[in-house]
Amino acid sequence: MRKPDHRPEVKAPPRWIFPEPAHWWLDNGLQVLAFHRPGQHIAAVSLVLDNPLSTEPGDIEGVATITQRCLDEGTATHSGPTFAERLEDIGAVLSGSAGYAASDLLLEVPASRLSEALPLLAEAISEPELRASDVERHQSLRLAEIDHTMANSSNRAQVAFRQAVIPGRFRASRLAGGTAATVAAITAEDVVAYHARHYRPEGATLVISGDLTNEVYHQAAAAFGGWSVPGTLSVHHQTPVSRTPHCWLIDRPGAVQADIRLGGFGIDRGDPRWADLQVATHALGGAFLSRLNRVLREEKGFTYGVHLVNSPMRDGGLLAVSGSFRTGVVTEALDLARTLLAVTGKPITTQEVRDAVNYTNGIAPLRYSTAQGVTERVASLVAAGLSAEFVNSNAVALTRVTPESATQAIGELLPPDALTLVVVGDAAALRDPLVAAGWPVTLKP
Amino acid sequence: MAPSDQLNYPIHQRTLDNGLRVVVSPDHSVPMVAVNLWYDVGSRDERPGEHGWAHLFEHLMFSGSDHVATGEHLNLLQSLGGAVNATTWFDRTNYFETLPVGALELALWMEADRLASLPAHLDEASVDTQREVVKEEKRQRYDNVPYGDAMQQLVRLVFGPDHPYGHTTIGSMADLDTATAERAANFFRNHYRPDNAVLTLVGDVSAKDGFKRAERAFGHLPAWNRRQRPPITSLPPLQGVPVLQVTARVPAAATWFAWRLPPRDTPEFDACELAMVALGGGQTSRLHQQLVRNLGVAAGAGASAVPLVGGNSFGLVQLRALPGADAGAAIEAALIEVERLVTDGPTAAELARAKAQYAREWLSELASLDSRADMISAYTTLHSDPERINRRLAEVEAVTLDQVAAACAAYLQPGQRAQLDYQQEVGDAQA
Known part of the structure; x- marks a missing residue:
């Protein structure tokens, strides 16, 4: 057979649109979004609560995490371990976390057992036992x-x-699950009180994805319709801002590598520069041959991989070069990274914009092809104060990004002379070279 | 309806004249296709002195071929909307890209290009760079991580250093140092051949179209004679409880038990795996209930089985001590639970629960195009039977209480384990 020497042509992908969910409210104020995914045998359900961690009393930070973790330790209907047994009997698994903007619970179960699983999720959020021994x-x-x-x-x-x-006045500056001192101060009464005050249907959203039937309307109402909490609560979300830049070195004696974070305070998905930043992030540190990874991994062999990581919060975000480098090359890697981040002399190119947009919009159908993928992504949008519609509007916004707009966004957000640096590694070997190379690090405990 | 009754993924298979096995599973739910190639070579094929080569050479597959520049394979397919990567494991090396269906032909052409011509393009410079990248990977994922060498220590304890499974894929710094472009080229010529590979396509493509494109891209490659592995023998369970004690900078004391198990996807292995789920597979498992919940002697306790095809698999129990405590109480309590399980077997309720959990995990694995393609490649490469992805759940559902009890008694006795203990370095231990 003839060897095909000619590189095959690529046909442009069809425009793909994230399907609209069925969307309704229960009488108690709970919002429900249902995504029918034919052929998906696993159903994925998320319950997102409007309880940002800024609602935690400062001396018992971590109470939202402990509350969330105690939910499956027994309910009024299924006491103690019988609750987890009931869940596992139907092949369900329940996980979740208390995030900075919202607590969420994620239930995965074979779609054929969804009607049995939803009432268990409702029990966990509305009538957990929250025993002192569990706390x-x-x-x-x-x-x-x-x-x-x-x-x-x-x-x-x-x-x-x-x-x-x-800055320390914002909850998002500290560990989501609380520090040793605040966690140690939490009592069972605190957990019961936190649950009573902050686990409420109004402001909460239930996301259901999978191979669903029309029964889902009835199933959601039957499971969650009876959930009611007296009174109302007005929820305030903090809007963090940026600190002035810092250079910190954290000692890990004898470590063979150093972990680097180099960057600053970023933006959230609601910022008009969001699509520009996504494109710039991909070009500088997202693609395999991004500016950072091409040099630091593929040319220098300094690292297994280096990325520019764009982590949006509900308000603001974190933006950092993230990588792990052997101790001996850390200062050279940092100097190269700082140079590679400087886009004013070397703007983002038309090709880089095209590649970033094609990548991000091209893999979207895959990301949303499973029930788990849809539910987790929609839940994270809801937690950030957005709706599922963001998926389509962001896809359009990406197509309008220009080299100039992407260059300007990253130039504003990561000015090379005002970056924050964190190095975690062997301080005895790193401190002097870092200072000599112009990184005035402070040794942090 | 049992979950197993629902499974009916279409499977179409064909073997090209050069021995390449091709499987196509159409799924038109999204306009994408998963391309998944398994080469039947993994760390078990490395000889002493070559530990880590299969994985290092996986990196070199991205270093360019006749018509593809260094790094271009990954970068170009990403820029067309593809998710691209490769991984190495004990039993295989896989390469995969999931992309918009309009790029399928290009992806197959690039895969065939590197299979056909990679060895001729290897040079010492690219070997040197990727050797450094892999050493950084070893430092980042294993050497600089608390307990990061646990798996290396465990397989050595369980199988012995010279056994094919006695070392992990990341290998050793010393063996990585001895790799050269010539040795890499020989490795590729031995293992990277159409008749030592499986190509799976899952997604928005018909069987006819998938076979036609596979033939067009790979059909011209010459056939080799299929490589024969040396005969594989199954090792009997361990005797005498080998123990290794490691003192390291770890946040808490921790202990692993490990057992030799039967090879994957046999009724005996399935029985062992279900037993491990009952023992330590979730919140209701015996280890969690007793050690973490009732006695409060561990910060974590779990069990799992690692399926392997070459004569043996292995099974693990992991125990993490509470801050400042040693693992003694957890070990003692865990051994009582293991003893109780091998004496009486699990209850009917525990077995049903373990099967329900297995079913959900299996269905989740098959949910996305890319991981379904990987499963199909696995069952084609390791078991010559891709249709089995539709039957696996029924096989596991059919395992009886008696089979599990018998497997526990045969393979999971406390006296048949190896044990790895981590103790905190003095100075790191904080009460």
């Missing part, structure tokens, strides 16, 4: 978890970067 156990497990988080170089860098970029 104490989760408190102790959370304290152990903090030790593990801080022992991990990459996690430690992430925690420090958040603290370095966001």
